[in-house]
Amino acid sequence: MxxxxxxxxxxxxxxxxxxxxxxxxFFTGLENFFEDLLFVQQPVHSDIVIIAIDNESIEKIGQWPWKREVFANTLKKLEKYSPKAVGLDVVFPEESRFGTPDDQFLEDALKNLSYPLVLAIKADSFVLKNNQAYTDSFSGQLKKFKGQTNPIKSSEAGAPSSTEQFNGVNIGHVNLISDPDSVVRKFPIFIQSKQEKIPAFSYLITKNSGAKIPKEESLEQISRIVFSAAPGTISRIPFYRIISEEIPLSRLGNKIILIGSTAVDLHDEQPTPLSKGTQMQGVEIQANIINMLISGYQLKPxxxxxxxxxxxxxxxxxxxxxxxxxxxxxxxxxxxxxxxxxxxxxxxxxxxxxxxxxxxxxxxxxxxxxxxxxxxxxxxxxxxREIKKAFSRYVSKEVLEEILKDPKHIALGGEERHITILFSDIRGFTSLSEKLSPQELVGILNKYFNIMSKEILTNKGVLDKYIGDAIMAFWGAPVKDGDQTDNAVQAAVSMVKQLKKFNKELKEKKGLELDIGIGIYSGRAIVGNIGSETRFDYTAIGDSVNIASRIEGLTKEHKTKIIISDSVKNNLKNKYTFELLGSVEIRGRKELVKIYKVLI
Missing domain, CATH: 1.10.274 (Enzyme I; Chain A, domain 2)
Structure with a gap:
């Protein structure tokens, strides 16, 4: 392929x-982890202040839950600071345990406040569908403030409240969305119930504070919270100090005030991307959302x-x-x-x-x-593996390593290359075979082939094939060889020298000597895997192969061991001694070929 x-x-x-x-x-958890790393702690808007229902305030005011009269008095006292908006992040899901008069105190305090107030409600549960939040559990809580509330109806969702509407009370939900790892990262801008479309607590506070915020249609209905402040870093004032009227006008004047729990025992805390092991109080999360809305920087998926x-x-x-x-x-x-x-x-x-x-x-x-x-x-x-299988029989280990270094340059399917071809043949092989038994003949041939093949492979040649008693080898493919003619001639010289040693042994044992002729030619040839589906070999074919074979045949006529063509001699880099034998006509070739005897 x-x-x-x-x-x-x-x-x-x-x-x-x-x-x-x-x-x-599948990777949502990992995605959330990486996105959390993008949040860095930054100062929140200086207008945002938290009035904290902390441990110290509970010690001074009394056991939680407090009378609603405490909240009523505090809301009245905040009027002198002329806040931009106040958010009471305390949910009143049922009647006061101190009786109806206590509820009446709060209801009376909600009337005719001089600043925008937003009360908190919370859906017991809600579902997310098509990037919207839905619930049917708001109605019971809304009845508590019937006549004093002005929830945004579905038809007018997102419409800014005017100052004339402040004689009522805005109600916003404080629901947040935790991911499977329990970390709060999102909140619904609106939750749709059967009767109303309830906006988020933080959204209503920001809108009623007069801050410029994005239009509802441009907001993601399920919005990612851009956390700026880590737990405990937003400006806060203990609740009891408001009651004792210890706070100067400069601390709360013209501010966005959030009243909410920071006491550990009240358990209004959740992990956030900036928690770093410390959970963030719910009122702090609301403050972060308000800061995000004021800045106008909203994260969109x-x-x-x-x-x-x-x-x-x-x-x-x-x-x-x-x-x-x-x-x-x-x-x-x-x-x-x-x-x-x-x-x-x-x-x-x-x-x-x-x-x-x-x-x-x-x-x-x-x-x-x-x-x-x-x-x-x-x-x-x-x-x-395929190349190793194909070439391990033909080339030396060193050449095979060169091939494997860059296999893409090996064209097993066939290509034309300039190569140098060597043919060698045993002279008088027929008469020799008549003097020996088959076992002796095969033994001598095998040893002879081992010796000759070793010299070819040592000199970076490709051992193409054995043809009876003849050997065919070539240089220049599959690996390009700039010294192919030198390597071929050196292999031939080494073959003749090794034959002398072998003949000495053979004469001592069998009283015989072998004589060989070697012909070498350089030219263009086609090389590649050639054969049938069941068997093929990496070989060379073409006129150059035929010429090399015929030059080898001339060694007997000229009574010499090695004959090379002029195409070989002219490309040699090493010095050898030659003798010109003349120009000969080679069958299948129009031009005469100059041939040389290599003197050893």
């Missing part, structure tokens, strides 16, 4: 699985289609880099592409407030890179 197609298919498969995992939210396309693009870019660039440059470009996509993601986050889904970008880069390298490694190993 074409490697480019294989690489593209691999990346496509990676992209498919990542998109699938993204759609089912990327559409699932865009994230899917982004992952596909990362995988595609990885494939292009993998197939185009050389191995030494690939790590550089792979890291560069990740950097480019991260930079783009950061620009989206900073300029547009769009959450960049870094885990999926990084995952696409990581898994496509690993898959591509893994795929290339295993296919490369298979390719190397």
């Amino acid at each position: 074409n490697k480019s197609i294989l690489s593209l298919g691999t990346s496509g498969l990676v992209a498919f699985f990542l998109i699938f995992f993204f759609q089912i939210g 990327l559409s699932s289609v865009f994230v899917s396309l982004w992952m596909l693009l990362v995988c595609l870019c990885s494939t292009l880099i993998f197939t185009i660039f050389k191995s030494s440059f690939k790590p550089l470009f792979f890291n560069a592409i990740l950097g480019v996509f991260w930079l783009g993601a950061m620009l989206l986050l900073i300029d547009e407030g769009i959450m960049p889904n870094l885990i999926y970008i990084t995952g696409a880069w990581f898994f496509s890179t690993i898959s591509l390298f893994g795929c290339r490694y295993f296919t490369g190993e298979n390719e190397k």
Whole structure:
């Protein structure tokens, strides 16, 4: 299979699985973890102040829950500070345990306040559907303030409250959304009940404070909270100090005031991205949301289609880099592409407030890179095994290592190359075979072939084949060899020298000597795996092969061991001694070929 197609298919498969995992939210926990790292602690808006129902206040005022008369008196006392808006983050789900008169104190205090007030309610449960929050558990709590409340109706949701509406009470929900890891990261801007569409507590406070906030239609209905302040860092005043009127006008004048619990025993705390082991009080979370709305910086998720396309693009870019660039440059470009996509993601986050889904970008880069390298490694190993299988019989270990270093340059299917071909043949083999038994003949031939083959392989030749008592070898393929003629001639000289040693042994044992002739020619030939489906060999074919064979045949006529053509002699770098034998006509070739005897 074409490697480019294989690489593209691999990346496509990676992209498919990542998109699938993204759609089912498989990596949501990991994604949340990485996105939490983007939040850094910053000062909140100076207008936001918390009046804390803390442990010290409970000690001074009394056991919780307090009388509602305490809250009524406090709300009245806040009028002298002319706050921009006040949010009472205390839920009153049932009648006061101190009786109806206590409830009446609070109801009377809510009438004709000089500042906007928002009370908190909480849905016992709600469901998220189509990026909206729905509940049917608000109605009982709303009845408590019937006649004093002005919840936003579905038809007028998001309409700003005017000062004339402050004789009533705004009611907002304080529900938050925790992810599977229990960390609060989102809140619903509105929760739809059967009767009303209840806005978020923090949204109503911000709107009624006069701050410029985004229009409802531009807000994500399930909104990501941009946390700025860590637990315990927002300006706060103990509740009891308001009752004792110890607070100067400058501390609360013209501020957005949130009244809520910070006492540990009241258990109104949850983990947030900035918690770092310390949970954040509910009123602090509301303060962070208000700060986000005032700043106008809202985090918006990327559409699932865009994230899917982004992952596909990362995988595609990885494939292009993998197939185009050389191995030494690939790590550089792979890291560069990740950097480019991260930079783009950061620009989206900073300029547009769009959450960049870094885990999926990084995952696409990581898994496509690993898959591509893994795929290339295993296919490369298979390719190397095939090459090893094909060439281990033909070439030396050193040449085989050269082949395996860069297998892509090996054209097993066939190519034309300039090569140097060597033929050698035993003279008088027929008469020799008549003097020996089959076992003796085979034994001598095997030893002879071992000796001759070793010299060919030692000099980087390809041992093509044995043809009876003849040997065919060549240089210049499959690995290009700039010294192919020198290597071929050196192999021939070594073969003749080794034959002398072998003949000495053979004469002592059998009273025989072998005589050989070697012909060498350089020219163009076709090399490749040639054969049938059941058997094929890496070999060379063409006129150059035929000429080399015929030059070898001339050694007997000229009574010499080695004959080379002028195409070999003219390309030799090492110095040898030659004798010109003349120009001969070779069958199948129009031009005469100059041949030389190599003197040993």
